[in-house]
Amino acid sequence: MNVVVCIKQIIDPEIPAEQFKLDPASKRQVRGGLSLVISAYDQNALEVALQLREKAGGKITALSLGEPEAQGAVKSAMGMGIDAGVLVSDPTLAGSDSFGVAHILAKAIHKIGLPDLILTGCVSGDTGNKMVGPLLAEELRIPSVAFVSRIEAKDGKIVARRIVEDGYELVETPMPVVASILSDDTNVPRYSKLKDIMAAARKTVPVWKAADLGIDPSCVGPGGRRLEVRDVGVVQRDSRCELVTGDTPAEQAERLATRLRELKVL
Amino acid sequence: MVHVLVVTEVQETLPSRNTLEVLGAARSLANATQGAVSTVVLSAPVEGLASALFDGGADEVIWVEHPLLVTPEPEATVAALTQVVPQVGAHVVLLADDSAARDVAPCLAYRLQAGLVTEVTAVQAEGEAVVFRRPTYGGRCLAEMVATRFPVVGTVKLRSMEPAPERGARPGQERRISVRLDESHVRTRVVQRVAEEVRGVKLENARVVVSGGRGLKGPEPFLQLQDLAQALKGAVGATRAATDAGWVPVSWQVGQTGKTVSPELYIAVGISGAIQHLAGMGGSKTIVAINTDPDAPIFKVAHLGVVADFKTLLPPFTARVRTLTEA
Numbered sequence: 001m002n003v004v005v006c007i008k009q010i011i012d013p014e015i016p017a018e019q020f021k022l023d024p025a026s027k028r029q030v031r032g033g034l035s036l037v038i039s040a041y042d043q044n045a046l047e048v049a050l051q052l053r054e055k056a057g058g059k060i061t062a063l064s065l066g067e068p069e070a071q072g073a074v075k076s077a078m079g080m081g082i083d084a085g086v087l088v089s090d091p092t093l094a095g096s097d098s099f100g101v102a103h104i105l106a107k108a109i110h111k112i113g114l115p116d117l118i119l120t121g122c123v124s125g126d127t128g129n130k131m132v133g134p135l136l137a138e139e140l141r142i143p144s145v146a147f148v149s150r151i152e153a154k155d156g157k158i159v160a161r162r163i164v165e166d167g168y169e170l171v172e173t174p175m176p177v178v179a180s181i182l183s184d185d186t187n188v189p190r191y192s193k194l195k196d197i198m199a200a201a202r203k204t205v206p207v208w209k210a211a212d213l214g215i216d217p218s219c220v221g222p223g224g225r226r227l228e229v230r231d232v233g234v235v236q237r238d239s240r241c242e243l244v245t246g247d248t249p250a251e252q253a254e255r256l257a258t259r260l261r262e263l264k265v266l
Numbered sequence: 267m268v269h270v271l272v273v274t275e276v277q278e279t280l281p282s283r284n285t286l287e288v289l290g291a292a293r294s295l296a297n298a299t300q301g302a303v304s305t306v307v308l309s310a311p312v313e314g315l316a317s318a319l320f321d322g323g324a325d326e327v328i329w330v331e332h333p334l335l336v337t338p339e340p341e342a343t344v345a346a347l348t349q350v351v352p353q354v355g356a357h358v359v360l361l362a363d364d365s366a367a368r369d370v371a372p373c374l375a376y377r378l379q380a381g382l383v384t385e386v387t388a389v390q391a392e393g394e395a396v397v398f399r400r401p402t403y404g405g406r407c408l409a410e411m412v413a414t415r416f417p418v419v420g421t422v423k424l425r426s427m428e429p430a431p432e433r434g435a436r437p438g439q440e441r442r443i444s445v446r447l448d449e450s451h452v453r454t455r456v457v458q459r460v461a462e463e464v465r466g467v468k469l470e471n472a473r474v475v476v477s478g479g480r481g482l483k484g485p486e487p488f489l490q491l492q493d494l495a496q497a498l499k500g501a502v503g504a505t506r507a508a509t510d511a512g513w514v515p516v517s518w519q520v521g522q523t524g525k526t527v528s529p530e531l532y533i534a535v536g537i538s539g540a541i542q543h544l545a546g547m548g549g550s551k552t553i554v555a556i557n558t559d560p561d562a563p564i565f566k567v568a569h570l571g572v573v574a575d576f577k578t579l580l581p582p583f584t585a586r587v588r589t590l591t592e593a
Contacts, residue, residue: 013403013404013541013542014540014541016563017406017563017566020403020406022407027409029403040542041523098372098382099375099376099382122368122523123522123523125404125542126402126403126404127402127403128384128385128401128402128403128404128522128545129384130368130372130384130385131371131372131382131384133372134368134369134372134373134376135372135373135376137373138372138373138376138377139376143341143453143454144369144373144454145369145454146368146369147365147368147523149516159457162365162369162456163365163516163517164365164366165364165365165470165517165525166461166462166464166517167459167460167461167462167515167517168459168460168462168516169456169458169459169460170456170457170458170459170460171454171455171456171457172454172455172456172457173453173454173455174453177454180368182516182523183506183510183523184509184510184512184516185509185510185511185512188510226380226381226382226413226415226418227381227383227398227411227412227413227418228411228412228414229409229410229411229412230397230410230411230412231409231410232402232407232408232409232410233407233408234406234407235401235405235406235407235408237548237566237567240569241555241565241566241567241568241569241570241571242569242570242571243570243571243572243573244570244571244572249574249575249578249579249582250582252572252574252579253579253580253582253583253585253586254582254586256554256570256572256579256583257583257586257587257590259570260531260552260554260570261590263552265530265531265551265552266498266531266587266590266591
């Protein structure tokens, strides 16, 4: 079974608040010297793909769209054991919305060769739109299942565990299909071995441009956006935390209860 | 004149709370522009439902009946709505940002060649444009997105809008729209639904939520949290770290990929305060943080903080809560 996993390189979302800065012109986060990571759920998606390969064989390709630095993300996926990687990087594609991103990824997947299964993370750790997986399926005219924690392949079909409010659903779908992956205790990303990281670092990742893919310029870049991003502002949180102190836990407990009663929440 | 179409979700025979919130948002958008609110129900007419929807803010209820819509497969919903929206001529299509919308909204927007905004926390008209606000960067920022081409689809973040004030017996229109669907529209099928048992109060509706994180170091301490939640007549939640570790079910997760809660009281136990968790509980009225690490980011959002080990703090606190609430 062949799998393509779409991964996004983002600025580490767990940096402290004081290091978070926005560029007023692009309305995007300023990278500065901050570390780059593969968006968390994309890592879960890589793990799902690796486990499927252990059972069913096949080839896994990691596909990323981003700045030239995103070669690093593709290489770290290869360090985890992914067979091959491709980066699409072109300044004319920067600033695309999720529809544009889905269009670009679909074109790249056609160039790779349509696999049996395409995985994405269910939501990115930066913009958090939850859109690219299903939109990519629409572009490719194939079905999709969103927010999936586990996947089983059997009899040429996929059974996906889709997480819903009160539990989960088992969804049966033909292949090829797109699934957007949510974390759970079965898909915690594995640690890479040092020798695999070093071997991946020596590989070259092909970098494809817009012209290599036959991309429709009208639906990518800032001009292709369906909505205008007028403003992005940092939310100011009211950080006056009142500490409840005491000499013993019992005293702290007593004071906390009293304070909550005064605030009329108890 | 903004014409809004709300996709109704039915619970038993009434609109779900999520739908009432979306209708509330639609009503204020329509009121501000002398527009109208239609709502589509993907079922045969249900006794009493139309009047509940009129009460909730709809001017018009549209029934769309088809055998393939009896079980809610997302693909059938998308195919039906793709036919309904152009017939209604709505400018803005609003859905609740729940698990169904994750599959439905992007595919619907794609087929309508419409824009899409997810996790909308505010929507308003500005001249000919409609402006949406949504959290981004894990809730650190708020983005303003402007739509000038219609239709546009929005999914409304749960618990971020108020239902419309009741309007009493207000008459509205009802009509049916027929759609053409066949089996080829439904490629994915739900073969089994598994509900995880919830005892006591539902997390999303709870007035008090007691949540645990990585600091609990295992599943057993959640029993202590359950004790406290029970005393407060609340529900228990968890962070992604705790659900990923398999300590508690995924359905307990509060955060960007879990549930959004905005209770009167949120008690965070052993939770560091990762951005993705704050995205799900930042709107809580009063936040209490209990953590051994005084530098944990959770203290930056908490109103009341206790630097303490929950193992020794919770038993006397739970006992004290029982005395106070039973008195």
